[in-house]
Amino acid sequence: MNGLLQTVRFKIIAAMAICVVIIALIGAYSASTISGLNQTVLDEYSGTVVPIRDLGEVRASAIDSRLQLSRIALGRDAQKTRAAAQLADQDLAQLAKAWADYYPARVTDPSERAIADKIDAAMGPFRDSATQSLQRFNAGDFDGGQQLEIEHAALAQNLVDLVNQDIAVNDDEARAFSADSERHAHTALIVAIALVLAGLAVAFAASVFLLRVIMRPLNGAITVANTIAGGCLESEIDANVGGEFGELLGALKRMDGQLAGIVRGIQHTTESVALAAREIAAGNLDLSARTEEQAASLEETAASMTEITETVKQNADNARAANGLAGDANDLASGGDAAVREMVGTIQQISGSSHKISEITGVIEGIAFQTNILALNAAVEAARAGEQGRGFAVVASEVRSLAQRSATAAREIKELISSSVSMIEGGAHQAGRVSDAMGQVREAIKRVSDIVSEISSASEEQSKGIEQVSSAVTQMDEVTQQNAALVEQAAAAAQSLEQQADTLKRAVGVFSFAQAARHAFAAHAQHGHAARQAQPSFG
Structure with a gap:
């Protein structure tokens, strides 16, 4: 109340x-x-x-x-x-x-x-x-x-x-x-x-x-707010006042204490940031030198990879040319094999025609035999007829003679055709062996073409792989150069950070503390400086 x-x-x-x-x-x-x-x-x-x-x-x-x-x-x-x-x-x-x-x-x-x-x-x-x-x-x-x-x-x-x-x-x-x-x-x-x-x-x-x-x-x-605004912290603030102003003064007192803690932390952090910035700058310089050396090595590697790439590309071109010649030989062998196969087919057709002629000749020989028998029967009948059948006997004799000559000619033709058929069958067998040989040649050429094609594909893949490696080396070179630029930027940023830390230190130096607080802060700063010197430097 x-x-x-x-x-x-x-x-x-x-x-x-x-x-x-x-x-x-x-x-x-x-x-x-x-x-x-x-x-x-x-x-x-x-x-x-x-x-x-x-x-x-x-x-x-x-x-x-x-x-x-x-x-x-x-x-x-x-x-x-x-x-x-x-x-x-x-x-x-x-x-x-x-x-x-x-x-x-x-x-x-x-x-x-x-x-x-x-x-x-x-x-x-x-x-x-x-x-x-x-x-x-x-x-x-x-x-x-x-x-x-x-x-x-x-x-x-x-x-x-x-x-x-x-x-x-x-x-x-x-x-x-x-x-x-x-x-x-x-x-x-x-x-x-x-x-x-x-x-x-x-x-x-x-x-x-x-x-x-x-x-x-x-x-x-x-007055308290103006004192804090003037940079004087941890001053004596009497907050034993009732009502809202007591709460306000209490809040100002707490704010003064918190600001003092923040300023101390900022001063300590500023020292640490300045020291870290100097160490980062030194490390960046070392890293920049090593990055430049790495960039030079990568440039040499990229040049070597470019020469290897050109050699592999030339081998791939030669393999592609050989593959083309093998393909042409394969096409010629395929054409010869097809021609031999056509010739074998033609010989087989001739052989079939010879068989048909032999059969026709057999038919002619049968007809001549039958004619001879008919002529013999006609002569017998003419002899029986006596004088009336004499003319018919002469005709039958001539017909029998013609039949005998036809049979003799048919046998000769049959023998010739048999001999031709034998020769044609031999030629067909020989053409078959030639066709098989051409098939083997074509298969050998195909295997050579496949091997050359595989060599060409392998050369192309190798060329692509080398190009990728070369591209990767080039990218690594570019990244290394960018890293070098970034290292230089980081060095400049570290230097700027050190300057900003000095500026912040001067800005925070506006605030002042009670005498005991300043002594405590000085001791704490000396302890922190010694601890930072004991830390290993970057690089």
Whole structure:
């Protein structure tokens, strides 16, 4: 609870609450006063203004009705009498209406009621005399009507005097209401001014109180923040202040301690970074020299690989040429083998034709044999016939001779064809052996072509492999050169890092610590420097 009372939030809310209460009191009093004045005005209006208005209408209607009756009595004109009678009737009606609005509802004072009762008592004879006079005038009895008009005038004067008395009473009441309202308004004004002055005084006091409560610890927090901003860390900060400013000062104190730790860490890290940057720069120089040597070796290797690649490409070209020649020889052997096979086929066809001729010759030999037998039979028959068959015997002898020669020729042809068939079959066998030899030659050429093709493929693959190796060596050379450039860039970056570490060290040097903290930091820095010197250098 005490902590809550010490907070700025509570103090501001309390001050604002007091101001709000005062404003509410002023507002409530003003509303009550205005409401009272409004009710007073309404009472004055309904109690005095409206009755005076109604009594004025009664008086005006009475006077006007008397004037209308006087005009009728003096004029004695029937047409004018009717017009004046209508106006008199209207005045009487207006009088009755105004009197009904006033009496008895708006009568409040006893003295006013006494006069109002007299007016109400005189109101009956006044209306009766006016009515009777108008009846005489309307009937044309102007003399009788004039006599009644004289009586009516006296009653009207009495009524008007009573109404004037009642108006005077209401006028006195109105003055009394006005004076009373003025007193109330003056009192309300004085009280309102007093409340406003009191509210202003309280508001001023609350403002002064809030300024004292807020500005004193706020100035302290600003001083602490300016001290930290000026680079002075670990200064004495009194955070034993209640409320939010106590929390703010506590947070500033914690921030001061954390900043001190961060600055110490940055100073220590800066020394380490500077030393590491120097070591990296030295190592980069050594690495750069070795990278340049490696790049030179790779350049020589790339040149050698280029020469080997050209030699292998030449061998591959020769192998491809030999493969082409082997292919041509294979094509020629294939053509010779095909020609031999065609020749064998032709010989076989000739052999088949010879067999057919031999068969035909056998048929001719059979025919000759049959002809010979027929000729022999014909000769036998001719011999039997004797002299008559002698000519037929000669023909049969000639036919037998021709048959014998045909058989001899057929045997000779058959022997020749048999000899040709034997020779053709020998040639066919010889052509078959030649075809087999050509097939073996073609297979040998094909094997040579396959071997040369394999040599060509191997040479091409070897050439591609050597090209890849050469490309890899070239890439290694390029990468090595890039590495050399990167090493130079790394050396420049290490130098820049060392410069930035020096810049950061100078920037952090802006901050200062308490004396004991500085001694502790110096001892810690010496210990860290010794540890870094004991570390092995790069490269």
